[in-house]
Amino acid sequence: MAGVAGRLARLWCSGALSSPLQVTRFPALQLHLCGPAMRASQEDFENATNQVKLLKKDPGNEVKLKLYALYKQATEGPCNVPKPGVLDFINKAKWDAWNALGSLPKETARHNYVDLVSSLSASSESSIQVTPAADRKQPGSDALVVTSQDGITTITLNRPDKKNALTTQMYHDIMLALEAASKDDSAITVLTGNGDYYCSGNDLTNFTDIPPGGVEEKARSGAVLLRDFVDRFIDFPKPLVAVVNGPAVGISVTILGLFDIVYATDRATFHTPFSHLGQSPEGCSSYTFPKIMGPSKATEMLVFGKKLTAREACTQGLVTEVFPDSTFQKEVWVRLKAYSKLPPNAMRISKQVIRNTEKEKLHAINAEESNILRERWLSDECMNAVVSFLSKKAKL
Numbered sequence: 001m002a003g004v005a006g007r008l009a010r011l012w013c014s015g016a017l018s019s020p021l022q023v024t025r026f027p028a029l030q031l032h033l034c035g036p037a038m039r040a041s042q043e044d045f046e047n048a049t050n051q052v053k054l055l056k057k058d059p060g061n062e063v064k065l066k067l068y069a070l071y072k073q074a075t076e077g078p079c080n081v082p083k084p085g086v087l088d089f090i091n092k093a094k095w096d097a098w099n100a101l102g103s104l105p106k107e108t109a110r111h112n113y114v115d116l117v118s119s120l121s122a123s124s125e126s127s128i129q130v131t132p133a134a135d136r137k138q139p140g141s142d143a144l145v146v147t148s149q150d151g152i153t154t155i156t157l158n159r160p161d162k163k164n165a166l167t168t169q170m171y172h173d174i175m176l177a178l179e180a181a182s183k184d185d186s187a188i189t190v191l192t193g194n195g196d197y198y199c200s201g202n203d204l205t206n207f208t209d210i211p212p213g214g215v216e217e218k219a220r221s222g223a224v225l226l227r228d229f230v231d232r233f234i235d236f237p238k239p240l241v242a243v244v245n246g247p248a249v250g251i252s253v254t255i256l257g258l259f260d261i262v263y264a265t266d267r268a269t270f271h272t273p274f275s276h277l278g279q280s281p282e283g284c285s286s287y288t289f290p291k292i293m294g295p296s297k298a299t300e301m302l303v304f305g306k307k308l309t310a311r312e313a314c315t316q317g318l319v320t321e322v323f324p325d326s327t328f329q330k331e332v333w334v335r336l337k338a339y340s341k342l343p344p345n346a347m348r349i350s351k352q353v354i355r356n357t358e359k360e361k362l363h364a365i366n367a368e369e370s371n372i373l374r375e376r377w378l379s380d381e382c383m384n385a386v387v388s389f390l391s392k393k394a395k396l
């Protein structure tokens with residue numbers, strides 16, 4: 001718990017709380033006790049802590065301190081640490097905020113925290129809404145945030161400083177999240193990214209963690225992971241929507257052929273530079289792309305690494321609809337919320353009728369692509385491209 005609180009504190013107190021005058025004059029907290037019917041569950045609370053990380057608007061110092069205090073009270077109870085010195089402005093402001101909650105019960109603090117996050121989310125332009133309880137496992141790291149509301153489960157890639165590049169942990173977490181979403185009571189599942197990128201594809205540092213079995217072992221396990229990962233998309237039983245909030249690279253583009261709908265901001269681009277990287281197509285794109293856009297356009301993308309704009313990708317049929325960046329989030333979520341109210345069983349069955357005929361073929365293609373890529377990863381062409389990127393000599 002201290003770790004989460006620490007991260008929250010670091011996240012919000014680093015720059016924003018640098019003015020001690022500003023933070024020390026916030027008014028006393030207006031808190032009220034709530035009855036049993038108003039209590040938030042532990043899961044609501046955990047969802048709210050995830051939601052907080054996705055707020056797009058800075059809520060201001062006072063609110064940040066309120067959140068900090070409520071979080072501490074909800075997780076640790078009344079303030080129990082020594083008061084920081086008067087010159088330690090930031091920690092003193094935080095201590096004051098926590099201490100001001102007195103003996104407020106943990107449950108009430110949890111409820112007030114959820115309430116506060118909920119009001120912030122409603123007023124922010126974030127695409128993600130505060131989530132009610134959903135019967136699902138949370139993935140094991142902050143790099144992926146899963147929320148559920150209004151019949152929509154949203155899986156958000158949350159490594160904006162690394163352009164949402166996919167670590168091996170994230171592949172595993174996405175698989176877990178898809179598994180849970182396939183069983184929860186949501187009607188639609190969405191994959192999106194936090195920050196300016198949708199996803200920059202495979203994290204190239206995945207190549208640096210070589211096990212005792214050497215590079216062959218690494219390539220072998222990488223191919224198994226890739227195959228499992230793509231299999232989950234092939235088999236996903238409910239409508240799967242990509243909300244492409246910015247540029248997309250590599251595997252985040254190829255798997256779009258397995259989504260049911262792809263909405264993109266006009267700022268998005270679609271780039272599969274496999275030859276540049278000494279690699280080969282995956283995500284079933286060797287089959288879905290020629291089918292979607294014809295073999296020649298698919299070759300331009302998958303062999304020559306042509307980067308498509310959102311509008312070009314829409315013309316080619318890879319993207320369903322493009323929205324102006326300024327209204328993207330609003331328009332897309334209004335649309336998805338309306339769709340999510342349709343009868344969920346009918347939607348699921350209709351999706352399966354559309355997709356099931358291809359499933360067996362897609363699994364075979366996935367297996368083949370993964371095998372070919374395993375060999376590619378051992379090639380000089382691939383090694384050189386990865387070393388070049390990691391030594392900052394090359395970018396796409």
Ligand SMILES: CCCCCCCCCC/C=C/CC(=O)SCCNC(=O)CCNC(=O)[C@H](O)C(C)(C)COP(=O)(O)OP(=O)(O)OC[C@H]1O[C@@H](n2cnc3c(N)ncnc32)[C@H](O)[C@@H]1OP(=O)(O)O
Nearest residue numbers: 162163165200201202203204206219222226250251395396
């Ligand atoms: C044998 C191993 C197997 C492992 C298991 C794998 C299982 C599945 C594999 C599936 C295979 C998929 C194939 C692909 O996805 S190919 C595509 C790979 N992606 C790339 O090559 C993109 C590389 N990134 C870039 O070219 C540029 O970063 C960018 C995306 C064009 C953005 O450029 P920009 O100038 O705007 O931003 P920065 O470069 O400064 O990026 C900010 C920081 O983010 C780091 N970053 C970005 N993308 C990646 C990435 N894909 N991998 C690792 N790191 C990435 C970048 O280094 C910066 O970090 P820094 O701030 O620390 O310098």
